[in-house]
Amino acid sequence: MRxxxxxxxxxxxxxxxxxxxxxxxxxxxxxxxAAVVMxxxxxxxxxxxxDLGGVEEMRGLRWNxxxxxxxxxxxxxxxxxxxxxxxYPLLAEAASxxxxxxxxxxxxxxxxxxxxxxxxxxxxxxxxxxxxVRITGVSGExxxxxxxxxxxxxxxxLEQGEIVSGIDVPExxxxxxxxxxxxxxxxxxxxxxxNASALVTVDPSSGACVAARVVMxxxxxxxxxxxxxxxxxxxxxxxxxxxxVAEAAAAEADPMEDLRGPEWYKRRILRIVVERALTCALQxxxx
Ligand SMILES: Cc1cc2nc3c(=O)[nH]c(=O)nc-3n(C[C@H](O)[C@H](O)[C@H](O)COP(=O)(O)OP(=O)(O)OC[C@H]3O[C@@H](n4cnc5c(N)ncnc54)[C@H](O)[C@@H]3O)c2cc1C
Numbered sequence: 001m002r003x004x005x006x007x008x009x010x011x012x013x014x015x016x017x018x019x020x021x022x023x024x025x026x027x028x029x030x031x032x033x034a035a036v037v038m039x040x041x042x043x044x045x046x047x048x049x050x051d052l053g054g055v056e057e058m059r060g061l062r063w064n065x066x067x068x069x070x071x072x073x074x075x076x077x078x079x080x081x082x083x084x085x086x087x088y089p090l091l092a093e094a095a096s097x098x099x100x101x102x103x104x105x106x107x108x109x110x111x112x113x114x115x116x117x118x119x120x121x122x123x124x125x126x127x128x129x130x131x132x133v134r135i136t137g138v139s140g141e142x143x144x145x146x147x148x149x150x151x152x153x154x155x156x157x158l159e160q161g162e163i164v165s166g167i168d169v170p171e172x173x174x175x176x177x178x179x180x181x182x183x184x185x186x187x188x189x190x191x192x193x194x195n196a197s198a199l200v201t202v203d204p205s206s207g208a209c210v211a212a213r214v215v216m217x218x219x220x221x222x223x224x225x226x227x228x229x230x231x232x233x234x235x236x237x238x239x240x241x242x243x244x245v246a247e248a249a250a251a252e253a254d255p256m257e258d259l260r261g262p263e264w265y266k267r268r269i270l271r272i273v274v275e276r277a278l279t280c281a282l283q284x285x286x287x
Pocket of ligand 1: 027028029030031032033034035036052071097098099100103106107108109110111112113114115117119120121122123162163164165189190191192
């Protein structure tokens, strides 16, 4: 590994100050689960590494009418927090399917979002949940809905010197159910071949579906929001309707052939994970 200067700022202001001053020479370290591998392999060769780990104000989960996730909150904390499990079970479920406990303990939610890797679980669930990404730079803070945050694989709207400082998630309305389904080959710890997050709200008196959001991961260069989910609105979705929606959602995806399989195979898996996620989310919304 090429030697580099190591800087550990104590505040967001200090962190973005250093990043803006050092420009292309600087590289951000979150939990380090991917960044350390990139440094070791020489994928990135920065002059200085800015470790966000000392920025206390970006730690933890806070309740502010919705949920504020500090960028440094670990994926494990999202999985285990009792409040998240009760009010945002979709997020806890997706977090619990990331890699293994060792990775979940070090990887941060901010790092998972900023990395922009298509084969991930947390961004899929955050997109289904309508999350908003807080971005901080020297000129201040701005907020970007997560479905407009990704530009391409490993590419986001972050400008040079900006960091993800937190993520806000609105509280789901009553009678909402969520489900995240991840499909892997080999070990369940592997990155997903494909995944789907579904979040649906039902009218308890009629059973009609009044809101439905389906997001597919590893389904294209960025998380794919399925327009097909709109066909669930306005009635009690039958298994046949769910099947049709899953078929249409998979057709909207743009999966890339890679080591995990060819495009046609991933599309088939997407159809299955969407159908299962929707069926399960509807069941949960009704109970
Ligand atoms: C073996 C293994 C298996 C995995 N399997 C899965 C899986 O199945 N599903 C899944 O969802 N994830 C999985 N992950 C996790 C995922 O791939 C990333 O490693 C993780 O989400 C990155 O989080 P981090 O905090 O460690 O970020 P880091 O590794 O520190 O950083 C990743 C990238 O984001 C940038 N960055 C980090 N934090 C910020 C910030 N706050 N603002 C701006 N830029 C930032 C860094 O510069 C770097 O480019 C796996 C990881 C490993 C190592």
